[in-house]
Amino acid sequence: MRYVVTAGSVSAETQINERGSRATVDHPRGSVLPDDVPDEQLKALLARGAVEALDEPGEPDEVEQEHPDELDGLDKDHLVELAERLGVEIDKRWGDKKIAAAIRENQK
Numbered sequence: 001m002r003y004v005v006t007a008g009s010v011s012a013e014t015q016i017n018e019r020g021s022r023a024t025v026d027h028p029r030g031s032v033l034p035d036d037v038p039d040e041q042l043k044a045l046l047a048r049g050a051v052e053a054l055d056e057p058g059e060p061d062e063v064e065q066e067h068p069d070e071l072d073g074l075d076k077d078h079l080v081e082l083a084e085r086l087g088v089e090i091d092k093r094w095g096d097k098k099i100a101a102a103i104r105e106n107q108k
Contacts, residue, residue: 003033003042007050009078012037028078031085071100079103 009026016023024078027033033042033051045051071079079099083090088106090099 003051003084004054005029005031005033005050006052010050012041023104026078028074028082031082076101
């Protein structure tokens with residue numbers, strides 16, 4: 001089952017590299033949580049209404065299309081993370097507005 005973030009953002013533990021290291025990472029609204037979020041965290045997020053189950057499997061960019069205007073409220077770090085998750089090619093030296101525009105362009 002996949003879960004989409006419905007709150008402004010949530011923090012959840014996930015694997016961050018090939019060696020198996022884990023960290024708590026912020027996930028912005030509209031993003032799909034990684035599959036390896038611990039069950040107890042997922043249950044707490046569901047109980048708070050911070051995430052909801054996706055009825056059908058979908059790609060993260062399909063979820064993001066529902067909230068394109070909310071990209072303006074995200075900081076650069078979140079935008080970079082989102083671009084990487086969606087496979088949008090960006091230059092990390094770009095400003096947040098240019099990264100958000102690249103993500104929006106990718107969603108068309």
